[in-house]
Amino acid sequence: MRDQDEAAIVACIPNLRRYARGLVSDPALADDLVQDTLERAWSRFSLWHQRGDIRAWMFGIMHNQFIDGVRAKARRPEDSAGDDLPDVEQRASQSDGIEVRDLDRAMQRLPPEQREVLLLVAVEDMGYAQAAAVLGLPIGTVMSRLARGRERLRQELQGRAPSAHAAAPLRRIK
Template identity: 65%
Template sequence: MRSPDEAEIVACIPSLRRYARALVSDRDRADDLVQDTLERAWSRWAMWQRRGEVRAWLFGIMHNQFIDRLRAQRSRPEDSAGDALPEQLQRPLQNDALELRDLDRMLQRLPPEQREVLLLVAVEELSYQEVAGAIGVPLGTVMSRLSRARARLQEELRGPGPVRTGAAADRLRRVK
C-alpha cells in the first residue's frame, strides 16, 4: 500500500506528462523531463514545506528542470528545435490531427516563459498565484506573460493577411 505522500505524487503524473509534452513537443524528451522531475521531487520530499498543493510544487520542479535543459540547449545551437519548424502553417480543411499539430507548433514558437505560463493556466488550470509560486516569479509577471502569450497566439491564428492601405484601410478601422 502506498503512503499518502506517494499517492499524492502519483496522482499528479498525468498532469505532469501533459504539461511536459506541451513544453517540449517530443514524447521521449517529455517522458525524460517527467522522470527527472519525479526523481528530484522524491529525493527532496523532506524539503517540501507543505504550504500549498503538491501539484504546484511539482510543476515548480518541472519548470526548473525545463529551464536548465533550455539553457544547456542554447549552448548547443545545432540541437535547437526551433530551426526545424516551418515558416508558415499548413491549415488543412476538416483535419483535426493537423490542426493540433499546427497548434503545437504555434505553442513551440512562443518564448518558453510565455508558453509555460499559458499551459499552466489554460491546460492545467492552476491559479495565477499557484503559477507564480511554481515558477518563482511575481503575480504581475505571470499576468503579463499570459497576456503576451495569448496576444501572440491570436496573431499567429489570424495568419498573414492582405495589407490594406489608403481609404479602404481607414474605413475598416472605423467600423463600430
C-alpha cells in the same frame, strides 16, 4: 514518506506529462522531463514539508528542470541547429488533428516564458497565484506574459505575423 504523499505525487503524473509535452513537443523528451522531475521529487521530498500544494511544488520542479535544459542547450549551440518542428503523425481524415498540430506548432513558436504561463493557466487550470508560485514570478508578471502569449498565439493561428510591438522584448529603464 506516507502512502498518501506517494499517492499525491503519482496523481500528478498525467498533468506533468501534459505540461512537459507542451513545453518540449517531443514525446520522448517530454517523458525524460517527467522522469527527471519525479526522480528529483522523490529524492527531495523531505524538503517539501507539506507546505503548500504538492502539485505546485511538482510543477515548480519541472519548470526548473526545463529551464536547466534550455540553458544547457544554449551552451551547446551545435545541438540546437535545425530547429524545425517534428512532423506529427496523423490520419488524413482527421481535421481536428490538423488543428491540434497547428496549435502545437504555434505554441512551440512562442517564447518559453509565455508558453509556460499559457500551459499552466489554460491547460493545467492553475490560478495566477499558483502559476506565479510554480514559476517564481510576481502575479503581475504572470498576467502580463499570459496576455502577451494569448495575443501572439491568436495572431499565429489567424495566419498573421506577430506585430513588431508584440515581439519586441521589454526594455529596462532606470
